[in-house]
Amino acid sequence: MQPNFEISKMNYQQTLNYLFSQLPMYQRVGKAAYKADLGVTLALDEYFEHPHKHYPTVHVAGTNGKGSVSHMLASVLKESGYKVGLYTSPHLKDFRERIRINGEMVPEKFVVDFVKIHKEKFEQIKPSFFEMTVAMAFEYFAQEKVDIAVVEVGLGGRLDSTNVISPEISVITNIGLDHTDLLGDTIEKIAYEKAGVIKPNTPVVISQTQPEIRDVFKDVAQEKNSSIVFADEIYGGTEQITDQTLFKEYNIQENGKPFLESLRLDLVGDYQLYNLIGALATIKILNKQGRFKVGEDSIKKGLCSIAKNTGIMGRWQTLGQSPLIICDTGHNTDGVRQLVNQIQNTPHKHLHMIIGMVGDKNVEGILKMLPKEATYYFTRASIPRALDAEILTAKARILGLNGETHKSVKGAMEEAKKNAGSNDLIFIGGSTFVVADALI
Secondary structure, three states, rough: OOOOOHHHOOOOOHHHHHHHHOOOOHHHHHHHHOOOHHHHHHHHHOOOOOOHHHHOEEEEOOEEEEHHHHHHHHHHHHHHOOOEEEEOOOOOOOOHEEEEEOEEEHHHHHHHHHHHHHHHHHHHHOOOOOHHHHHHHHHHHHOOOEEEEEEEEOOOOOOOOOEEEEOEEEEOOOOOOOOHHHHHOOHHHHHHHHHHHHOOOOOOEEEHHHHHHHHHHHHHHOOOOEEEEHHOOOEEEEEEOOOOOOOOEEEEEEEEEEEEEEEEEOOOOOOOOHHHHHHHHHHHHHHHOOOOOOOOOHHHHHOOOOHHHHHOOOOOEEEEEOOOOEEOOOOOOOHHHHHHHHHHHHHOOEEEEEOOEEOOOOOOHHHOOOOOOOEEOOOOOOOOOOOHHHHHHHHHHHOOOEEEEOHHHHHHHHHHHHHOOOOOEEEEOOHHHHHHEEEE
8 A cells, every 4th residue: 555645745755755655666676667668758758848958968878887977077067167967866875866956966845846746747647756757857957947967878778768858969888788687688689778869960979899789889870870989999098006095097098199198087996997088078079069168177177076076976985994995886797897806906905895786686697706705794775676685695605705694784884894904995885775875
């Protein structure tokens, strides 16, 4: 039985409870919330009179990196003096992280009023949580008259609720095997779904050339008469020695020649280089189009202040020192492979791994990649999709990973801190929602 909500009297927390309980939410329940068509999204868009048409947009899709690229672009555009809307998902601590303007979250009052004003329509067409949140973001950006909005795809691309926009540029980041039950069981099928964001006569940037799917993107771009740029065929970067808990510094080359020297990036994951060059290629096209002017100074300022300008969290984020505590939202085989490499390259005496997963991921495939010499703290995030910690522990032990089961992420963190020496490394991850619990 659904809770009885009297919407006219709801405060912000009650409004969130209504959203989460009345409408399917992929973040919490998974596949049951996924809709394989845009019918409801299009009906909502018609009802709100297409608010996204009132401002230019950049659309960012991909398996890994789309959130980072979205935040990079928003930060650089903000430093260029523009009023920038940013729509991302999922949130980690507060629902309002999904909808920001120049880093400021949508006001609680707007969320409450939006639900209150439009409740009859919602109850009539029954949108999913994500469909309604996308509509909320587009309407908020229109009311606030943003100069541009950066819109991150939620899941897939072709049938994602964000795919009603006609962007200035589409961006597609790394493609990996994730959500295979919804998007397809091969990287080619998944790439085709992501390529659904390519619009007619609209340039597309591919941040990382992956030979097995290069032609998927080229064929769709040709079919749509859209120019296509593979960013890593234009840009390259060499990393400088830095304090890697604060920032990374790169010398960037464009077509083999020096372009941006000593470029500092405050997202310090090793995996960020492809995201960075994807963002740079996107900025170059925006400049060429002439509607926006982004100078080198704004690029440098924006890329070294992403966290401050956008509020991004959970990307190789340092939570403590002595012992060093790192969290990261990487949760599929491609993402975890890069995280394991970075863990190995981070100085530490002993490794403590706080790990939880959701049941619809390639659990065994990810566990096989994790270092066997670490001490493990197996746990589960506080969402229905989370894999039971006892099941995770049993699967891990079969693969030679040793550790204990903990009922909560916070409990696992307390135990790891108790056991760790000052020169040890505590890593928290396996799922976006494990990181969310660690940050709350």
